Amino acid sequence: MDHLNGGPISEDAFQWLEFNPKRCNRCGDCIDMCPMDVLYFGSHGFPYMRYRDDCWYYDICVFVCPRQAVTMTDLPYLIR
Amino acid sequence: MYYVKETDLVIIGAGAAGTMAAIYAHRQDPKQRVVVLDKSKMETSGAAGRGMDALNTMAVPPKSQPEDVVEMLTKITEGVLDQRVAYVFGQRCMQVIKDLEEFMGRGPGDLFPVDENGDYQMFYLHPVNKPLLLPMDGEEMKRALAKQVRLTGAQVYDRTPVIKIVASEGRVAGVLAYNIRNGDYFYFKTKAVCLTTGAAGRMGLASSGYLAGTYEFPGCTGDGYAMAYEAGAELVNMECFQANTLLKDHQGPSCGYVAAPRGAYTVNPWGEKTWSHGYSSGDSKMGVWKRYAQGRGPLYLKMDHLPEEMIQIIEKIQWGNERTSRGMFHQNRGQNYRDGNVVELGFAEEIGVCGGHSSSGVLSDSKGASNVGGLYVAGDVDGGLPQSYLGGALAMGGIIGEEAAKYAGGNKYAPQPRALKAWLRKAADAFEAPLRRDKGLPTNLVEYKARTRVQYYLKPPKNPAFMEQAAWWMQRIRQEDLPQIKAHDFHDLLKVREIESILTVGEMMARASLYRDESRWGYQHWRVDMPYKKPKWERAWAVVKKGEQGMEVHRRKAPKHKWDFPDAMEYAYPDLEFDVGTPFKKGRNWKNPKRDPWMKKHLDDQGMATPRRFLGEE
Numbered sequence: 001m002d003h004l005n006g007g008p009i010s011e012d013a014f015q016w017l018e019f020n021p022k023r024c025n026r027c028g029d030c031i032d033m034c035p036m037d038v039l040y041f042g043s044h045g046f047p048y049m050r051y052r053d054d055c056w057y058y059d060i061c062v063f064v065c066p067r068q069a070v071t072m073t074d075l076p077y078l079i080r
Numbered sequence: 081m082y083y084v085k086e087t088d089l090v091i092i093g094a095g096a097a098g099t100m101a102a103i104y105a106h107r108q109d110p111k112q113r114v115v116v117l118d119k120s121k122m123e124t125s126g127a128a129g130r131g132m133d134a135l136n137t138m139a140v141p142p143k144s145q146p147e148d149v150v151e152m153l154t155k156i157t158e159g160v161l162d163q164r165v166a167y168v169f170g171q172r173c174m175q176v177i178k179d180l181e182e183f184m185g186r187g188p189g190d191l192f193p194v195d196e197n198g199d200y201q202m203f204y205l206h207p208v209n210k211p212l213l214l215p216m217d218g219e220e221m222k223r224a225l226a227k228q229v230r231l232t233g234a235q236v237y238d239r240t241p242v243i244k245i246v247a248s249e250g251r252v253a254g255v256l257a258y259n260i261r262n263g264d265y266f267y268f269k270t271k272a273v274c275l276t277t278g279a280a281g282r283m284g285l286a287s288s289g290y291l292a293g294t295y296e297f298p299g300c301t302g303d304g305y306a307m308a309y310e311a312g313a314e315l316v317n318m319e320c321f322q323a324n325t326l327l328k329d330h331q332g333p334s335c336g337y338v339a340a341p342r343g344a345y346t347v348n349p350w351g352e353k354t355w356s357h358g359y360s361s362g363d364s365k366m367g368v369w370k371r372y373a374q375g376r377g378p379l380y381l382k383m384d385h386l387p388e389e390m391i392q393i394i395e396k397i398q399w400g401n402e403r404t405s406r407g408m409f410h411q412n413r414g415q416n417y418r419d420g421n422v423v424e425l426g427f428a429e430e431i432g433v434c435g436g437h438s439s440s441g442v443l444s445d446s447k448g449a450s451n452v453g454g455l456y457v458a459g460d461v462d463g464g465l466p467q468s469y470l471g472g473a474l475a476m477g478g479i480i481g482e483e484a485a486k487y488a489g490g491n492k493y494a495p496q497p498r499a500l501k502a503w504l505r506k507a508a509d510a511f512e513a514p515l516r517r518d519k520g521l522p523t524n525l526v527e528y529k530a531r532t533r534v535q536y537y538l539k540p541p542k543n544p545a546f547m548e549q550a551a552w553w554m555q556r557i558r559q560e561d562l563p564q565i566k567a568h569d570f571h572d573l574l575k576v577r578e579i580e581s582i583l584t585v586g587e588m589m590a591r592a593s594l595y596r597d598e599s600r601w602g603y604q605h606w607r608v609d610m611p612y613k614k615p616k617w618e619r620a621w622a623v624v625k626k627g628e629q630g631m632e633v634h635r636r637k638a639p640k641h642k643w644d645f646p647d648a649m650e651y652a653y654p655d656l657e658f659d660v661g662t663p664f665k666k667g668r669n670w671k672n673p674k675r676d677p678w679m680k681k682h683l684d685d686q687g688m689a690t691p692r693r694f695l696g697e698e
Contacts, residue, residue, distance in 0.1 A: 005522050005524075006523040006566070006567070006568060006572055007523075007567075007568030007569060007572045008568065008569070033121055033123060033124050034121070035120035035124045035125045035129050035297070036292065037120065037239060037260060037261070037571055051571055053290070053291060053292060053524065054291075054292050054298065055292060056292050056294070056297065056298050056403070057403060058129075058403035059403065059404040059405060060124045060129065062404070064124075072404075072405060072408065075405060075408060075412060076290050078288045078290040079288045079290050079293050079331075079409070080409070
């Protein structure tokens with residue numbers, strides 16, 4: 001485990017999804033469709049992996065994004 | 081906020097089975113009010129949320145019949161099943177195909193490929209002489225099912241997991257649920273419940289240590305098993321564990337149903353093949369375990385002998401419908417299906433239970449009805465229809481939707497808790513206790529502890545000492561750790577509920593394993609103190625139920641078989657031996673001829689026809 005306190009992670013913690021602020025229009029589709037409730041809007045106004053360690057790395061967020069703003073740039077550290 | 085609502089039918093879990101239940105409940109009786117509750121999002125939730133590449137164990141005339149499904153399931157369960165349920169499933173398969181084609185707007189030859197005669201193309205894979213695997217281009221299946229549910233007018237509550245099924249006088253009375261984003265609580269007064277919550281797939285923790293790194297959808301924490309148990313339902317085959325050969329660390333399929341029917345197979349570091357047939361049975365798992373136990377692991381998925389176009393098909397399926405991250409995962413490790421640096425597999429890294437992949441779940445009849453009045457089950461939480469995968473979930477999901485709608489139409493509400501609103505507030509207050517603690521144990525640490533104990537003590541081979549210790553740990557964590565958990569928010573609070581489910585299911589697995597005093601299903605229930613079958617357990621279930629003194633287990637004969645199919649698969653595996661021979665050579669020269677004599681011999685022995693195409697014979 002790479003996060004030992006339970007609950008949400010901080011916005012600047014290691015994450016494997018990148019949200020391109022130039023493409024993202026904050027529609028919230030990725031947040032709405034994530035089956036594990038991983039994504040929330042952060043203080044900067046764009047989504048981030050608030051519940052990062054619930055991610056099943058199956059890229060629902062990537063394929064539902066209408067503006068190709070979401071990229072899986074990495075894998076969960078423990079499985080990569 | 082607290083809401084008390086009246087409805088006729090509640091569906092818990094909007095995966096493949098739950099969505100079909102909602103659709104068929106509406107078809108059966110449009111007057112029935114249907115509520116659908118899902119802990120995640122209906123459009124993407126469950127094991128098939130991203131898509132699916134095949135329907136397994138399907139009777140698709142003219143190539144296979146319902147009797148073939150019965151034969152297959154009789155063999156694979158070693159006779160421990162209600163054949164009537166298997167037959168009903170087999171009869172329903174064509175309806176599932178037609179439904180999916182209609183819902184997705186894709187006709188024969190598009191969603192499901194057809195052959196030159198216009199019949200559906202099928203793969204041979206199972207231990208019968210008929211093809212039962214139906215390939216499918218089903219990436220959008222879940223969205224299509226969800227759309228149909230919303231068109232029925234059912235009230236869908238996403239992000240609303242169920243805390244408890246309330247039962248009274250042996251019938252379901254209501255369902256208590258809450259929203260993980262805003263903390264609203266609901267009590268649905270209902271006449272019937274369709275329980276379609278999936279497997280207990282977040283049990284034993286894989287060695288990567290990543291809590292959501294599961295083979296099953298990580299939301300499938302066995303909540304349905306635990307809730308049904310608490311409501312008085314009977315569960316069976318909880319000792320028949322799910323133990324898979326999986327992509328090491330990624331925990332994706334290895335993949336017996338995608339790559340193997342297309343000619344891939346498994347080798348050890350010496351390049352020796354390790355499976356003698358393609359179907360993932362308890363026997364084959366025993367064979368794989370022995371390879372690892374004798375120091376002849378790891379195993380690898382080998383595909384470099386396949387033609388390029390076949391590799392591309394496998395990549396498209398594995399990296400698309402399954403999880404796209406799989407392609408990234410391979411690249412990250414320098415793995416390529418085309419060369420000798422092939423894909424490392426792990427075995428039995430996450431012990432769990434599942435009705436679809438194995439046989440464990442709530443005991444149900446051919447209508448999907450449990451012993452609790454108004455409680456119907458389908459999909460991976462269903463133990464009445466074993467090993468039927470997605471096809472079984474879709475078929476039985478439809479059946480329980482019909483049956484539950486009939487039940488709701490013909491029955492009144494069961495007696496309810498007194499002063500419902502006050503009762504709801506009190507139940508919510510108790511549930512929220514972990515939120516009010518100033519400090520306490522983090523949810524992920526407690527989950528980590530529970531799941532490492534599950535994996536260490538429950539992983540076969542079994543003996544009574546390990547199983548008793550597993551049950552002890554489940555009780556200890558429940559009594560000592562759960563009361564000290566601190567949850568940060570409503571999302572985190574769900575983890576507490578899920579850990580409770582893991583502990584209940586883990587204890588059921590331990591107690592059922594202790595009670596079935598024999599070995600059966602190869603690796604899945606291998607007792608080293610009793611490594612043989614006993615006559616008293618032929619065609620008999622170990623039934624787990626909540627008793628007055630706690631968890632109880634008893635033996636019950638399954639209904640008399642109508643068809644006299646063999647109760648076992650007839651494969652022989654090598655004995656354990658620890659002479660590993662000469663070290664393998666660097667570079668792993670695993671090139672094999674296209675007309676592979678090993679594969680041909682085993683196909684001849686086993687009468688399986690399809691892979692012959694890869695030998696150039698058809």
